[in-house]
Amino acid sequence: MADPALLVHTRTTDYRHESIPAGIAALRALGGFEVHAREDQAALEETLDRYAAVVFLSTSGDVLTPAGRERLAAYVEGGGGFVGVHAASCTEYGWPYYGELLGARFAGHPPVQPGRALVEDHDHPATRHLPPVWEVTDEWYDFRTSPRPSARVLLSADESSYDGGAMGDDHPLAWCRTQGEGRVFYTALGHTVEAWDDPLFLAHLRGGITWAAGR
Template sequence: MHSFSKNLICTCVLALMCSFLSAQQFSALLITETAGWQHESSFDAIPAMHKLASRHDFKVELKQKAMRLNDEWLAKYDVIIMINTTGDVFNDAEQAAIEKFIQAGKGWVGVHAASDTEYDWKWYTDMVGHMFKIHPVVQTAMVDVHDNSFPGLNTWPKRRMWTDEFYEYKDGTRRPGFNYLITVDETTYNTEAQWGDNKSRGHGDFHPMSWYHNYDGGRAWYTNFGHVPAVFSDKDFLDHLYGGIFWAAKGKK
Protein backbone atom coordinates (compact mmCIF):
# COMPACT_ATOMS: atom_id res chain seq x y z
CA MET A 1 0.00 0.00 0.00
CA HIS A 2 1.32 3.44 -0.87
CA SER A 3 2.35 5.68 1.99
CA PHE A 4 -0.17 8.28 0.81
CA SER A 5 -3.02 5.78 1.16
CA LYS A 6 -1.76 4.66 4.58
CA ASN A 7 -1.59 8.27 5.74
CA LEU A 8 -5.10 8.96 4.43
CA ILE A 9 -6.53 5.92 6.23
CA CYS A 10 -4.77 6.87 9.47
CA THR A 11 -6.09 10.42 9.18
CA CYS A 12 -9.66 9.19 8.63
CA VAL A 13 -9.47 6.75 11.53
CA LEU A 14 -8.04 9.45 13.81
CA ALA A 15 -10.80 11.85 12.79
CA LEU A 16 -13.46 9.25 13.53
CA MET A 17 -11.89 8.47 16.91
CA CYS A 18 -11.73 12.15 17.81
CA SER A 19 -15.34 12.61 16.74
CA PHE A 20 -16.38 9.67 18.90
CA LEU A 21 -14.37 10.82 21.90
CA SER A 22 -15.71 14.39 21.65
CA ALA A 23 -19.34 13.36 21.16
CA GLN A 24 -21.54 15.08 23.72
CA GLN A 25 -24.45 13.58 25.62
CA PHE A 26 -27.14 15.63 23.92
CA SER A 27 -27.83 18.97 22.27
CA ALA A 28 -29.97 21.72 23.82
CA LEU A 29 -31.49 24.89 22.40
CA LEU A 30 -31.70 27.72 24.95
CA ILE A 31 -34.35 30.40 24.33
CA THR A 32 -34.50 33.55 26.47
CA GLU A 33 -36.64 35.83 24.28
CA THR A 34 -39.12 38.14 25.98
CA ALA A 35 -42.16 39.99 24.69
CA GLY A 36 -43.02 41.23 28.18
CA TRP A 37 -41.12 41.51 31.46
CA GLN A 38 -37.34 41.06 31.24
CA HIS A 39 -35.94 39.22 34.25
CA GLU A 40 -32.56 40.33 35.55
CA SER A 41 -31.69 36.70 36.28
CA SER A 42 -31.70 35.90 32.55
CA PHE A 43 -28.32 37.60 32.29
CA ASP A 44 -26.97 35.25 34.97
CA ALA A 45 -28.71 32.23 33.46
CA ILE A 46 -26.90 32.37 30.12
CA PRO A 47 -23.30 31.99 31.40
CA ALA A 48 -24.54 29.52 34.02
CA MET A 49 -26.05 27.36 31.28
CA HIS A 50 -22.78 27.33 29.34
CA LYS A 51 -20.90 26.28 32.50
CA LEU A 52 -23.51 23.60 33.17
CA ALA A 53 -23.12 22.30 29.63
CA SER A 54 -19.35 22.19 30.02
CA ARG A 55 -19.59 20.39 33.37
CA HIS A 56 -22.04 17.76 32.13
CA ASP A 57 -20.73 17.48 28.58
CA PHE A 58 -23.76 18.52 26.57
CA LYS A 59 -24.06 21.11 23.82
CA VAL A 60 -26.10 24.26 24.35
CA GLU A 61 -26.85 26.89 21.73
CA LEU A 62 -28.38 30.22 22.69
CA LYS A 63 -31.16 31.78 20.65
CA GLN A 64 -32.17 35.05 22.28
CA LYS A 65 -34.67 35.63 19.47
CA ALA A 66 -36.85 32.61 18.70
CA MET A 67 -37.58 33.69 15.13
CA ARG A 68 -37.19 31.33 12.18
CA LEU A 69 -37.49 28.07 14.08
CA ASN A 70 -38.43 25.27 11.68
CA ASP A 71 -38.49 21.47 11.51
CA GLU A 72 -35.09 21.13 9.85
CA TRP A 73 -33.38 23.57 12.19
CA LEU A 74 -34.85 21.99 15.35
CA ALA A 75 -33.99 18.44 14.26
CA LYS A 76 -30.42 18.76 15.57
CA TYR A 77 -31.58 19.32 19.17
CA ASP A 78 -32.79 16.92 21.84
CA VAL A 79 -34.33 19.45 24.20
CA ILE A 80 -35.62 23.03 24.14
CA ILE A 81 -34.89 25.07 27.29
CA MET A 82 -36.92 28.23 27.88
CA ILE A 83 -35.61 30.41 30.70
CA ASN A 84 -37.66 33.46 31.74
CA THR A 85 -39.36 33.89 28.40
CA THR A 86 -42.45 36.11 28.55
CA GLY A 87 -45.37 36.95 26.27
CA ASP A 88 -45.94 35.74 22.70
CA VAL A 89 -42.55 34.88 21.26
CA PHE A 90 -43.45 32.31 18.56
CA ASN A 91 -45.41 32.76 15.34
CA ASP A 92 -47.78 30.09 14.00
CA ALA A 93 -45.10 28.31 11.94
CA GLU A 94 -42.69 28.20 14.90
CA GLN A 95 -45.41 26.86 17.16
CA ALA A 96 -46.13 24.08 14.66
CA ALA A 97 -42.40 23.23 14.47
CA ILE A 98 -42.14 22.99 18.28
CA GLU A 99 -45.21 20.74 18.41
CA LYS A 100 -43.61 18.40 15.85
CA PHE A 101 -40.36 18.51 17.82
CA ILE A 102 -42.07 17.23 20.98
CA GLN A 103 -44.18 14.73 19.02
CA ALA A 104 -40.94 13.27 17.67
CA GLY A 105 -40.02 12.22 21.21
CA LYS A 106 -37.96 15.25 22.22
CA GLY A 107 -38.01 17.28 25.44
CA TRP A 108 -38.95 20.70 26.81
CA VAL A 109 -37.68 22.49 29.93
CA GLY A 110 -39.34 25.58 31.36
CA VAL A 111 -37.77 27.81 34.02
CA HIS A 112 -39.70 30.40 36.04
CA ALA A 113 -41.38 32.79 33.56
CA ALA A 114 -41.72 30.09 30.91
CA SER A 115 -45.17 29.76 32.52
CA ASP A 116 -45.78 33.46 31.70
CA THR A 117 -45.45 32.78 27.98
CA GLU A 118 -47.81 31.99 25.07
CA TYR A 119 -51.12 32.08 26.97
CA ASP A 120 -53.12 31.84 23.74
CA TRP A 121 -51.37 28.68 22.49
CA LYS A 122 -53.42 25.91 24.09
CA TRP A 123 -50.98 23.11 23.17
CA TYR A 124 -48.26 25.01 25.03
CA THR A 125 -50.37 25.81 28.10
CA ASP A 126 -51.37 22.13 28.32
CA MET A 127 -47.69 21.20 28.18
CA VAL A 128 -46.70 23.65 30.92
CA GLY A 129 -49.71 22.63 33.00
CA HIS A 130 -49.91 25.62 35.36
CA MET A 131 -49.78 29.14 33.91
CA PHE A 132 -48.69 32.21 35.85
CA LYS A 133 -51.34 34.45 37.45
CA ILE A 134 -49.62 36.66 40.07
CA HIS A 135 -46.81 36.61 42.63
CA PRO A 136 -46.06 38.24 45.99
CA VAL A 137 -42.69 39.84 46.75
CA VAL A 138 -39.52 37.75 46.82
CA GLN A 139 -39.23 36.09 50.23
CA THR A 140 -38.07 33.02 52.09
CA ALA A 141 -40.37 30.03 52.56
CA MET A 142 -40.21 26.34 53.30
CA VAL A 143 -40.41 24.03 50.31
CA ASP A 144 -41.11 20.30 50.38
CA VAL A 145 -39.48 17.74 48.08
CA HIS A 146 -41.80 14.87 47.15
CA ASP A 147 -39.47 12.71 45.05
CA ASN A 148 -35.77 12.61 45.91
CA SER A 149 -35.25 9.85 43.35
CA PHE A 150 -35.70 12.30 40.47
CA PRO A 151 -32.40 13.44 38.90
CA GLY A 152 -30.86 16.42 40.68
CA LEU A 153 -32.92 16.07 43.86
CA ASN A 154 -31.05 13.19 45.46
CA THR A 155 -29.04 15.58 47.68
CA TRP A 156 -32.00 17.79 48.62
CA PRO A 157 -33.60 17.28 52.05
CA LYS A 158 -37.32 16.56 52.25
CA ARG A 159 -37.90 20.08 53.56
CA ARG A 160 -35.74 23.15 53.27
CA MET A 161 -35.67 26.96 53.21
CA TRP A 162 -35.75 28.62 49.80
CA THR A 163 -35.77 32.26 48.75
CA ASP A 164 -37.38 33.09 45.42
CA GLU A 165 -40.45 34.54 43.74
CA PHE A 166 -43.20 32.01 44.32
CA TYR A 167 -45.77 32.09 41.53
CA GLU A 168 -49.48 31.65 42.04
CA TYR A 169 -51.01 30.02 38.97
CA LYS A 170 -54.30 30.45 37.17
CA ASP A 171 -55.04 26.88 38.22
CA GLY A 172 -52.86 25.23 40.83
CA THR A 173 -54.85 22.03 41.28
CA ARG A 174 -53.27 18.65 40.57
CA ARG A 175 -53.41 17.61 36.93
CA PRO A 176 -53.78 13.96 35.88
CA GLY A 177 -50.54 12.47 34.58
CA PHE A 178 -48.36 15.14 36.17
CA ASN A 179 -45.60 14.16 38.61
CA TYR A 180 -45.05 16.83 41.26
CA LEU A 181 -41.52 17.18 42.59
CA ILE A 182 -41.58 20.25 44.84
CA THR A 183 -44.29 22.28 46.57
CA VAL A 184 -44.10 25.42 48.71
CA ASP A 185 -45.71 25.66 52.15
CA GLU A 186 -48.00 28.71 52.05
CA THR A 187 -48.10 28.90 55.85
CA THR A 188 -44.41 29.89 55.85
CA TYR A 189 -44.65 33.05 53.71
CA ASN A 190 -46.99 35.92 52.86
CA THR A 191 -48.99 34.96 49.74
CA GLU A 192 -50.77 38.33 49.48
CA ALA A 193 -50.49 40.34 46.27
CA GLN A 194 -52.81 42.54 44.24
CA TRP A 195 -52.34 44.12 40.81
CA GLY A 196 -55.53 46.00 40.05
CA ASP A 197 -58.30 43.40 39.80
CA ASN A 198 -55.74 40.56 39.82
CA LYS A 199 -55.56 39.39 43.41
CA SER A 200 -53.72 36.52 45.04
CA ARG A 201 -55.88 33.86 46.64
CA GLY A 202 -53.22 31.23 47.29
CA HIS A 203 -53.54 27.54 46.48
CA GLY A 204 -53.86 26.20 50.01
CA ASP A 205 -52.35 22.90 51.07
CA PHE A 206 -51.04 22.06 47.58
CA HIS A 207 -48.94 24.73 45.85
CA PRO A 208 -46.75 23.23 43.10
CA MET A 209 -43.26 24.54 42.31
CA SER A 210 -41.76 21.87 40.04
CA TRP A 211 -43.23 19.00 38.05
CA TYR A 212 -42.76 16.79 34.99
CA HIS A 213 -44.86 14.64 32.68
CA ASN A 214 -44.88 12.83 29.37
CA TYR A 215 -46.62 14.96 26.79
CA ASP A 216 -47.77 14.37 23.20
CA GLY A 217 -45.02 11.85 22.47
CA GLY A 218 -42.28 13.77 24.28
CA ARG A 219 -41.37 15.07 27.75
CA ALA A 220 -41.88 18.32 29.68
CA TRP A 221 -40.29 19.51 32.95
CA TYR A 222 -40.81 22.83 34.74
CA THR A 223 -39.45 24.64 37.78
CA ASN A 224 -40.80 27.87 39.27
CA PHE A 225 -37.41 28.67 40.78
CA GLY A 226 -35.12 31.04 38.89
CA HIS A 227 -36.19 34.61 39.61
CA VAL A 228 -33.36 35.58 41.95
CA PRO A 229 -30.15 36.05 39.90
CA ALA A 230 -27.97 34.38 42.56
CA VAL A 231 -29.75 31.02 42.17
CA PHE A 232 -27.85 30.55 38.92
CA SER A 233 -24.66 30.23 40.98
CA ASP A 234 -26.33 28.01 43.61
CA LYS A 235 -25.18 24.38 43.34
CA ASP A 236 -28.46 22.97 44.66
CA PHE A 237 -30.48 24.89 42.09
CA LEU A 238 -28.09 23.96 39.28
CA ASP A 239 -28.35 20.29 40.27
CA HIS A 240 -32.14 20.63 40.19
CA LEU A 241 -32.00 22.38 36.81
CA TYR A 242 -29.63 19.90 35.23
CA GLY A 243 -31.72 17.00 36.54
CA GLY A 244 -34.72 18.36 34.68
CA ILE A 245 -32.71 19.01 31.52
CA PHE A 246 -31.21 15.51 31.64
CA TRP A 247 -34.61 13.86 32.04
CA ALA A 248 -36.23 15.96 29.32
CA ALA A 249 -33.37 15.31 26.89
CA LYS A 250 -32.75 11.63 27.61
CA GLY A 251 -35.93 10.34 29.21
CA LYS A 252 -33.88 8.71 31.97
CA LYS A 253 -34.35 8.87 35.74
Protein backbone atom coordinates in the same frame (compact mmCIF):
# COMPACT_ATOMS: atom_id res chain seq x y z
CA MET B 1 -18.33 12.33 20.73
CA ALA B 2 -19.76 15.83 20.96
CA ASP B 3 -22.03 16.75 23.85
CA PRO B 4 -25.77 16.77 23.06
CA ALA B 5 -27.09 20.25 22.28
CA LEU B 6 -29.68 22.36 24.08
CA LEU B 7 -31.58 25.21 22.46
CA VAL B 8 -31.94 27.80 25.24
CA HIS B 9 -34.56 30.32 24.16
CA THR B 10 -34.71 33.64 26.04
CA ARG B 11 -37.04 35.82 23.96
CA THR B 12 -39.27 38.15 26.00
CA THR B 13 -42.15 40.36 24.89
CA ASP B 14 -43.32 41.13 28.44
CA TYR B 15 -41.34 41.38 31.70
CA ARG B 16 -37.63 40.63 31.24
CA HIS B 17 -35.73 39.01 34.10
CA GLU B 18 -32.30 40.41 34.88
CA SER B 19 -31.20 36.87 35.78
CA ILE B 20 -31.34 35.67 32.14
CA PRO B 21 -27.61 36.30 31.39
CA ALA B 22 -26.65 34.54 34.64
CA GLY B 23 -28.90 31.64 33.65
CA ILE B 24 -27.26 31.26 30.25
CA ALA B 25 -23.79 31.37 31.80
CA ALA B 26 -24.74 28.81 34.44
CA LEU B 27 -26.23 26.41 31.90
CA ARG B 28 -23.04 26.63 29.85
CA ALA B 29 -20.97 25.93 32.97
CA LEU B 30 -23.03 22.87 33.94
CA GLY B 31 -21.26 20.73 31.35
CA GLY B 32 -22.64 17.73 29.53
CA PHE B 33 -24.54 19.81 27.00
CA GLU B 34 -23.59 22.20 24.23
CA VAL B 35 -25.73 25.31 24.84
CA HIS B 36 -27.11 27.30 21.89
CA ALA B 37 -28.63 30.47 23.39
CA ARG B 38 -31.00 32.24 21.00
CA GLU B 39 -33.52 35.09 21.26
CA ASP B 40 -34.68 35.32 17.67
CA GLN B 41 -37.98 33.80 16.62
CA ALA B 42 -36.24 32.03 13.74
CA ALA B 43 -34.59 29.70 16.27
CA LEU B 44 -37.87 27.82 16.71
CA GLU B 45 -38.69 27.86 13.01
CA GLU B 46 -35.60 25.82 12.16
CA THR B 47 -35.35 22.07 12.55
CA LEU B 48 -35.21 21.14 16.23
CA ASP B 49 -34.29 17.50 15.79
CA ARG B 50 -30.61 18.15 16.51
CA TYR B 51 -31.44 19.26 20.07
CA ALA B 52 -31.70 16.94 23.06
CA ALA B 53 -34.06 19.48 24.64
CA VAL B 54 -35.47 22.96 24.14
CA VAL B 55 -35.22 25.18 27.23
CA PHE B 56 -37.43 28.25 27.67
CA LEU B 57 -35.40 30.32 30.15
CA SER B 58 -37.66 33.00 31.67
CA THR B 59 -39.34 33.72 28.36
CA SER B 60 -42.41 35.95 28.63
CA GLY B 61 -45.35 36.96 26.48
CA ASP B 62 -45.89 35.65 22.97
CA VAL B 63 -42.49 34.60 21.67
CA LEU B 64 -43.29 32.23 18.79
CA THR B 65 -44.53 32.65 15.25
CA PRO B 66 -47.20 30.26 13.92
CA ALA B 67 -44.40 28.30 12.25
CA GLY B 68 -42.44 28.18 15.51
CA ARG B 69 -45.46 26.88 17.38
CA GLU B 70 -45.91 24.14 14.81
CA ARG B 71 -42.23 23.15 14.97
CA LEU B 72 -42.16 23.04 18.77
CA ALA B 73 -45.34 20.97 19.03
CA ALA B 74 -44.11 18.48 16.43
CA TYR B 75 -40.73 18.25 18.14
CA VAL B 76 -42.17 17.43 21.56
CA GLU B 77 -44.89 15.14 20.27
CA GLY B 78 -42.22 13.25 18.34
CA GLY B 79 -40.04 12.64 21.39
CA GLY B 80 -38.13 15.87 22.02
CA GLY B 81 -37.50 17.25 25.50
CA PHE B 82 -38.90 20.56 26.75
CA VAL B 83 -37.78 22.44 29.88
CA GLY B 84 -39.48 25.54 31.24
CA VAL B 85 -37.70 27.70 33.80
CA HIS B 86 -39.47 30.30 35.96
CA ALA B 87 -41.26 32.78 33.64
CA ALA B 88 -41.69 30.13 30.95
CA SER B 89 -45.13 29.77 32.57
CA CYS B 90 -45.83 33.45 31.68
CA THR B 91 -45.40 32.64 28.00
CA GLU B 92 -47.68 32.03 25.00
CA TYR B 93 -50.97 32.73 26.77
CA GLY B 94 -52.63 32.86 23.35
CA TRP B 95 -51.62 29.31 22.43
CA PRO B 96 -53.78 26.71 24.23
CA TYR B 97 -51.41 23.86 23.38
CA TYR B 98 -48.58 25.51 25.28
CA GLY B 99 -50.62 25.58 28.48
CA GLU B 100 -51.32 21.87 28.07
CA LEU B 101 -47.66 21.18 27.31
CA LEU B 102 -46.37 22.99 30.38
CA GLY B 103 -49.13 21.77 32.70
CA ALA B 104 -50.05 25.09 34.35
CA ARG B 105 -49.98 28.83 33.69
CA PHE B 106 -48.68 31.62 35.92
CA ALA B 107 -51.28 33.58 37.90
CA GLY B 108 -49.26 35.93 40.14
CA HIS B 109 -46.66 36.15 42.90
CA PRO B 110 -45.91 37.93 46.18
CA PRO B 111 -42.64 39.87 46.67
CA VAL B 112 -39.36 37.97 46.57
CA GLN B 113 -38.75 36.46 50.03
CA PRO B 114 -37.36 33.39 51.77
CA GLY B 115 -39.57 30.37 52.23
CA ARG B 116 -39.62 26.58 52.28
CA ALA B 117 -39.89 24.26 49.30
CA LEU B 118 -40.96 20.70 50.15
CA VAL B 119 -39.73 17.71 48.17
CA GLU B 120 -42.73 15.54 47.27
CA ASP B 121 -40.84 13.03 45.16
CA HIS B 122 -37.21 12.18 45.88
CA ASP B 123 -37.10 9.53 43.16
CA HIS B 124 -36.25 11.91 40.33
CA PRO B 125 -32.92 13.37 39.17
CA ALA B 126 -34.21 16.92 39.76
CA THR B 127 -34.91 16.31 43.45
CA ARG B 128 -33.00 13.28 44.71
CA HIS B 129 -30.11 15.49 45.92
CA LEU B 130 -32.34 17.96 47.78
CA PRO B 131 -33.13 18.01 51.51
CA PRO B 132 -36.76 17.17 52.33
CA VAL B 133 -37.26 20.83 53.30
CA TRP B 134 -35.33 23.25 51.11
CA GLU B 135 -34.88 26.84 52.29
CA VAL B 136 -35.13 29.07 49.21
CA THR B 137 -35.38 32.78 48.45
CA ASP B 138 -37.37 33.30 45.28
CA GLU B 139 -40.47 34.76 43.67
CA TRP B 140 -43.08 32.23 44.79
CA TYR B 141 -45.22 31.74 41.69
CA ASP B 142 -48.91 30.94 41.99
CA PHE B 143 -50.61 29.14 39.09
CA ARG B 144 -54.10 29.37 37.67
CA THR B 145 -54.62 25.66 38.30
CA SER B 146 -52.58 22.85 39.79
CA PRO B 147 -50.74 20.74 37.21
CA ARG B 148 -51.22 17.67 39.41
CA PRO B 149 -53.92 15.96 37.31
CA SER B 150 -51.55 15.59 34.36
CA ALA B 151 -48.11 15.86 35.97
CA ARG B 152 -45.80 14.21 38.48
CA VAL B 153 -45.24 16.88 41.13
CA LEU B 154 -41.67 16.93 42.44
CA LEU B 155 -41.51 20.04 44.60
CA SER B 156 -44.18 22.15 46.30
CA ALA B 157 -44.34 25.38 48.28
CA ASP B 158 -45.04 25.52 52.01
CA GLU B 159 -47.26 28.61 52.01
CA SER B 160 -47.03 28.84 55.82
CA SER B 161 -43.33 29.73 55.41
CA TYR B 162 -43.83 33.00 53.48
CA ASP B 163 -46.41 35.75 52.96
CA GLY B 164 -48.80 36.02 50.05
CA GLY B 165 -49.27 32.46 48.77
CA ALA B 166 -52.60 32.01 47.01
CA MET B 167 -52.92 28.31 46.18
CA GLY B 168 -53.30 26.77 49.62
CA ASP B 169 -52.31 23.19 50.40
CA ASP B 170 -51.75 22.16 46.77
CA HIS B 171 -49.02 24.48 45.51
CA PRO B 172 -46.65 22.71 43.11
CA LEU B 173 -43.35 24.42 42.22
CA ALA B 174 -41.64 21.86 39.99
CA TRP B 175 -43.05 18.95 38.05
CA CYS B 176 -42.56 16.68 35.06
CA ARG B 177 -44.94 15.12 32.58
CA THR B 178 -45.06 13.47 29.19
CA GLN B 179 -46.55 15.05 26.08
CA GLY B 180 -46.95 12.68 23.16
CA GLU B 181 -43.59 10.90 22.95
CA GLY B 182 -41.77 13.83 24.60
CA ARG B 183 -40.79 14.70 28.15
CA VAL B 184 -41.53 18.05 29.84
CA PHE B 185 -39.92 19.45 33.00
CA TYR B 186 -40.81 22.76 34.64
CA THR B 187 -39.45 24.58 37.68
CA ALA B 188 -40.88 27.84 38.99
CA LEU B 189 -37.60 28.74 40.68
CA GLY B 190 -34.78 30.81 39.16
CA HIS B 191 -35.98 34.42 39.54
CA THR B 192 -32.92 35.89 41.23
CA VAL B 193 -29.40 36.27 39.87
CA GLU B 194 -28.19 34.61 43.08
CA ALA B 195 -30.19 31.45 42.35
CA TRP B 196 -27.86 30.74 39.46
CA ASP B 197 -24.92 30.47 41.88
CA ASP B 198 -26.76 28.04 44.19
CA PRO B 199 -25.38 24.49 43.80
CA LEU B 200 -28.68 22.95 44.94
CA PHE B 201 -30.69 24.89 42.35
CA LEU B 202 -28.18 24.11 39.59
CA ALA B 203 -28.29 20.40 40.43
CA HIS B 204 -32.11 20.61 40.46
CA LEU B 205 -32.07 22.10 36.98
CA ARG B 206 -29.41 19.74 35.66
CA GLY B 207 -31.49 16.79 36.82
CA GLY B 208 -34.61 18.15 35.16
CA ILE B 209 -32.84 18.86 31.87
CA THR B 210 -31.14 15.48 31.86
CA TRP B 211 -34.49 13.77 32.46
CA ALA B 212 -36.29 15.76 29.77
CA ALA B 213 -33.49 15.04 27.32
CA GLY B 214 -33.83 11.31 28.02
CA ARG B 215 -30.23 11.04 29.19
